[in-house]
Amino acid sequence: MNISEVLNSTRATAQPMPYWQQINFSELVASSIARQLLLACLAIICCASFFSARKQAPRFPGPAGWPIIGNLASIYHCHAERQFYEWAKVYGDVIEVKFGPMKVIVVNSAAAAKDIFAASATALSSRPVFHTFHHVRDPSTSPTISSVQKKSNQKHDQVIAGTLGTTIGTASFGDALKKGRKATAAELSKPAVKANLGKIDLETRHLLQELMVYGSEGQRAVQVSKPIKRLTLSLSLSICYGRRVYLGDPLTHDIIDVEDEILRLRSMTDNLQDFIPLFRYWPFNSYYGKALELRKRRDAYVLRLNEEIEAKIQAGAHQDCLYAKNMTSTHPLPVKELSTVLLTFLSGGLATASSTIHWTLTLLATRPDIQDTAYKAIRSVYPNDKQLFASCEQDSEEVPYISALVREALRYYTPSRLALPRLTVHDVQYEGKTIAEGTTVILNTYACNMDSALFKDPGTFRPERWLEDPDLSIFSYGLGYRMCAGYTLANREMYILIARIIALFVIGPSPDTDADNITGCADAAHQAMAPKNTGIYFRPRDVNQVKDILGQGHVEIF
Numbered sequence: 001m002n003i004s005e006v007l008n009s010t011r012a013t014a015q016p017m018p019y020w021q022q023i024n025f026s027e028l029v030a031s032s033i034a035r036q037l038l039l040a041c042l043a044i045i046c047c048a049s050f051f052s053a054r055k056q057a058p059r060f061p062g063p064a065g066w067p068i069i070g071n072l073a074s075i076y077h078c079h080a081e082r083q084f085y086e087w088a089k090v091y092g093d094v095i096e097v098k099f100g101p102m103k104v105i106v107v108n109s110a111a112a113a114k115d116i117f118a119a120s121a122t123a124l125s126s127r128p129v130f131h132t133f134h135h136v137r138d139p140s141t142s143p144t145i146s147s148v149q150k151k152s153n154q155k156h157d158q159v160i161a162g163t164l165g166t167t168i169g170t171a172s173f174g175d176a177l178k179k180g181r182k183a184t185a186a187e188l189s190k191p192a193v194k195a196n197l198g199k200i201d202l203e204t205r206h207l208l209q210e211l212m213v214y215g216s217e218g219q220r221a222v223q224v225s226k227p228i229k230r231l232t233l234s235l236s237l238s239i240c241y242g243r244r245v246y247l248g249d250p251l252t253h254d255i256i257d258v259e260d261e262i263l264r265l266r267s268m269t270d271n272l273q274d275f276i277p278l279f280r281y282w283p284f285n286s287y288y289g290k291a292l293e294l295r296k297r298r299d300a301y302v303l304r305l306n307e308e309i310e311a312k313i314q315a316g317a318h319q320d321c322l323y324a325k326n327m328t329s330t331h332p333l334p335v336k337e338l339s340t341v342l343l344t345f346l347s348g349g350l351a352t353a354s355s356t357i358h359w360t361l362t363l364l365a366t367r368p369d370i371q372d373t374a375y376k377a378i379r380s381v382y383p384n385d386k387q388l389f390a391s392c393e394q395d396s397e398e399v400p401y402i403s404a405l406v407r408e409a410l411r412y413y414t415p416s417r418l419a420l421p422r423l424t425v426h427d428v429q430y431e432g433k434t435i436a437e438g439t440t441v442i443l444n445t446y447a448c449n450m451d452s453a454l455f456k457d458p459g460t461f462r463p464e465r466w467l468e469d470p471d472l473s474i475f476s477y478g479l480g481y482r483m484c485a486g487y488t489l490a491n492r493e494m495y496i497l498i499a500r501i502i503a504l505f506v507i508g509p510s511p512d513t514d515a516d517n518i519t520g521c522a523d524a525a526h527q528a529m530a531p532k533n534t535g536i537y538f539r540p541r542d543v544n545q546v547k548d549i550l551g552q553g554h555v556e557i558f
């Protein structure tokens, strides 16, 4: 057979068959049955969720949700706090929404927050447990073991929460929490903060020096996000381990980045797999690998910090710090409780205090009028910078306008806009309705801080409101039993830093600076809301005076 014959014979055999002959009836029947079965299953799931939603009539009003996903489509990856705030205008202060199949109560007004979180404080003393943060399916029993999961030989019942230590803010109610809270509260009390004023002095001087150097004495805009985070991290580490951190050290960046990513995994509105199990089996889902990697990196630096300080203590070369105090105490905390306290310090204020400082500087950059008022207020109390810097050792805040400015920044920007979710351990009654035991409750701190029944013109940034009425409530630190434990430290740190920056520099915006509390956010769904890192100018009011005052502290920033 020659080539043309071969081609002809192939063509002959490749003649298209009649359509009806091509149909494989057995495959068709099988695939259509499979398709119908799939459709039937979906229909059953939809009906079941629809009817179960109807059967358990919601005790609190709220927007209608979709089957399976509930209201997640309206709050995923966007400003959920704003969406809840808008829904509250339609349905009332306390609303019920669905995160997948899970019922969640969201509290959106100052009055309701006080009634529920303050009046029923012990009933709201726990935190819910989430799949990504607390439990991840054991890979040995999982049908979808990813390569990352296979590689790791750790126990997988807990991922982030099962690191060398756990934090107070994520712990469920129980004896361990009570002990951890007691130990942490002691280290964050007023006297403890007073004992650490010298550390706040040093760390704020360090930041001022960085603003001079990185900003070429006011010639260049400074990307302030990392320097501010370094400050808050270094403060925590010097309190806990007697060691400081520098931006030139990769460890600093590692801790800042890991803690930031961990907070992202804790966002209630950004982790669909926490509420819709189907997403845990989506083959391209990277959350599991991410969670394991973060845990590994966090364990590595906690271990490194512990080993370092132990070696220093043995060599007698350590600074005064919590770790050393515990080791030499007659009644030391057990290792687990100590780890909880240390890790709580490390992660507690890192993002929240940093974003409040960052927002305040962003606002000031766009509001020279507020800068002027603040500068005059400082000068009326401290005629020169030496007096201002020496006042750091004082126990009180002597410039009321600066206290009011920080408070207004906490209110208007509300860095932790949905606080941290709570879990009820008893039924809670509110206006004749019941929030049942075991319900997840969210305090919309943003909505409470924007409540027009409490604040006149809530959408306006106006520090004076706190001078007119110093007893106004603020919700940025949460409320009740699990309220923020670190607010005294955070307030002191922010007051000292902001007063010093305003005294030394004129703050200016870069072209993209956006101080709006919604459009200016770097990430709409982050657990700690920070502004975009657009760059800010810090022009020394008097270069020689700044060098003189900073030179007195001998701060090395590298």
Ligand code: HEM
Residues within 6 Å of the ligand: 168, 169, 170, 181, 184, 188, 236, 344, 345, 346, 348, 349, 350, 352, 353, 354, 356, 415, 416, 419, 420, 421, 443, 445, 476, 477, 478, 479, 480, 481, 482, 483, 484, 485, 486, 487, 489, 490
């Ligand atoms: C501007 C700075 C800060 C803000 C806005 C802030 C905000 C919050 C919020 C909203 C909560 C949840 C409260 C609730 O559930 O009602 C919280 C909890 C907590 N914060 Fe802060 N925080 C800040 C700084 C700090 C600092 C500096 C520390 C410690 C170093 C800290 C330690 C804690 C702890 C331990 C909890 C958990 C309390 C518990 O669950 O019992 N915070 N914070």
